[in-house]
Amino acid sequence: MIIALSGGVGGAKLALGLSRVLPPEELLVVVNTGDDFEHLGLSISPDIDTVAYTLAGLANREVGWGRHDETWSFMETIEGLGGETWFRLGDRDLALHVERTRRLRRGESLSAVTEDLCRRMGILQRIVPMSDDPVRTRLLTEEGWIDFQDYFVRRRCEPVVKELRFHGAETAQPHPTFMAALADPALQGVVICPSNPFISVEPILAIPGVRDALVACKAPVIAVSPIIAGRAVKGPTAKMMTELGLDPSAGTVAHRYADLLDGYVIDNADMAEVVSIDARVTLAQTLMTTMEDRETLARTVLDAAAVLRRRK
Ligand code: FO1
Numbered sequence: 046m047i048i049a050l051s052g053g054v055g056g057a058k059l060a061l062g063l064s065r066v067l068p069p070e071e072l073l074v075v076v077n078t079g080d081d082f083e084h085l086g087l088s089i090s091p092d093i094d095t096v097a098y099t100l101a102g103l104a105n106r107e108v109g110w111g112r113h114d115e116t117w118s119f120m121e122t123i124e125g126l127g128g129e130t131w132f133r134l135g136d137r138d139l140a141l142h143v144e145r146t147r148r149l150r151r152g153e154s155l156s157a158v159t160e161d162l163c164r165r166m167g168i169l170q171r172i173v174p175m176s177d178d179p180v181r182t183r184l185l186t187e188e189g190w191i192d193f194q195d196y197f198v199r200r201r202c203e204p205v206v207k208e209l210r211f212h213g214a215e216t217a218q219p220h221p222t223f224m225a226a227l228a229d230p231a232l233q234g235v236v237i238c239p240s241n242p243f244i245s246v247e248p249i250l251a252i253p254g255v256r257d258a259l260v261a262c263k264a265p266v267i268a269v270s271p272i273i274a275g276r277a278v279k280g281p282t283a284k285m286m287t288e289l290g291l292d293p294s295a296g297t298v299a300h301r302y303a304d305l306l307d308g309y310v311i312d313n314a315d316m317a318e319v320v321s322i323d324a325r326v327t328l329a330q331t332l333m334t335t336m337e338d339r340e341t342l343a344r345t346v347l348d349a350a351a352v353l354r355r356r357k
Pocket residue numbers: 052053054080090091092094095110111131132133134138194197198
C-alpha cells in the first residue's frame with residue numbers, strides 16, 4: 046500500500062500516475078485542506094476536488110482545477126446580480142460545493158462526505174483530508190495577513206509573502222485513516238507529491254503527530270521535487286521561496302523536508318544538486334506533460350521506494 050501526500054495541481058498529477066500503476070485499494074491519497082475556505086456561503090475544498098476530479102477523469106486539463114465539461118451560467122448570472130466572481134465556479138463544480146456544504150451543515154465530517162462523493166464519481170482509490178478539523182493557510186504580506194484563496198486567486202500570488210501560518214493546525218487531529226496507514230505493516234512507501242511545499246505539504250506536516258509518525262514510519266518516505274532548474278512547474282513556489290529568503294532550488298525543498306526523507310526524486314536538469322542532498326537521490330524527468338509521463342514518474346518513485354525498503 047502507498048500513501049501519497051498531495052495538494053494542488055502538481056500533486057494531483059502524480060496521484061493520477063500512481064493511480065494508474067497501482068491497484069486502487071493500494072493507494073491512499075492524503076490531501077491538504079489548508080486551502081479550504083467559505084465562499085458565497087459554500088464550503089470549498091479545492092485540493093480535495095482537484096485530486097478527485099483528476100482521478101475521476103473529470104478535471105479541466107488546461108488549468109488542472111475544476112471540470113472539463115463545464116458551463117458558466119451561474120457565474121454569468123451572479124455577476125449580473127453584483128455577486129463575487131473572482132473565484133470561478135462552473136455550474137457542475139457548483140453542484141459539488143452545494144451538496145458538500147449541505148452535508149457538512151448536517152454534521153457529517155469532511156472525510157465522510159469526501160468518501161461518499163468520490164464513490165459517486167466512480168473513484169476507487171481512497172482520498173482523505175489530512176484532518177477533519179479545520180486548518181486554514183494564511184499569508185503575511187505587506188498588506189498584513191490574508192487568506193489563502195485571496196492571495197492565490199484574487200491577488201494572483203502578487204503580494205510579497207513574509208510568513209505563512211496554518212490556523213487550526215496546532216489543535217487539529219490527523220485523520221485516523223492516515224495515521225493507521227502510516228503504522229500499517231503493509232505500507233510500502235509514502236510519496237510526497239511535487240506540490241508546493243509551503244502551501245500544500247507543510248500544512249499536513251504541521252498537524253501534531255504527523256511529522257513524528259512519518260519519521261517513525263517503517264516504510265520509506267520519498268519526495269518529488271516541485272522545482273525544476275530553479276523554477277516551479279506551476280504556481281508561486283519559486284517566487285515564495287525567494288520572498289522567504291530561500292534559494293529556489295530542488296535542494297532547498299529537500300532541506301525543508303530534512304529528517305523526513307529517505308529518498309528524493311529530482312529532474313535530470315538538477316543533477317548538480319545531488320551532492321547537497323542527504324536523502325538517496327533519483328534523477329528522472331519530473332515534468333509531467335502526458336499521461337505516460339505521469340505513469341513513468343510514478344513507476345520511478347515506486348522503484349526507488351522498493352530499493353530503499355531493501356536497505357532499511
Ligand atoms: N484557481 C484560480 O487560479 N482561479 C480560480 O478561479 C479558481 C477556481 C477554483 C474553483 C474550484 C476549485 O476546486 C479550485 C479553483 N482554483 C482556482 C484552484 C485553487 O485555488 C487551487 O487549486 C488551490 O487552492 C491551490 O492549489
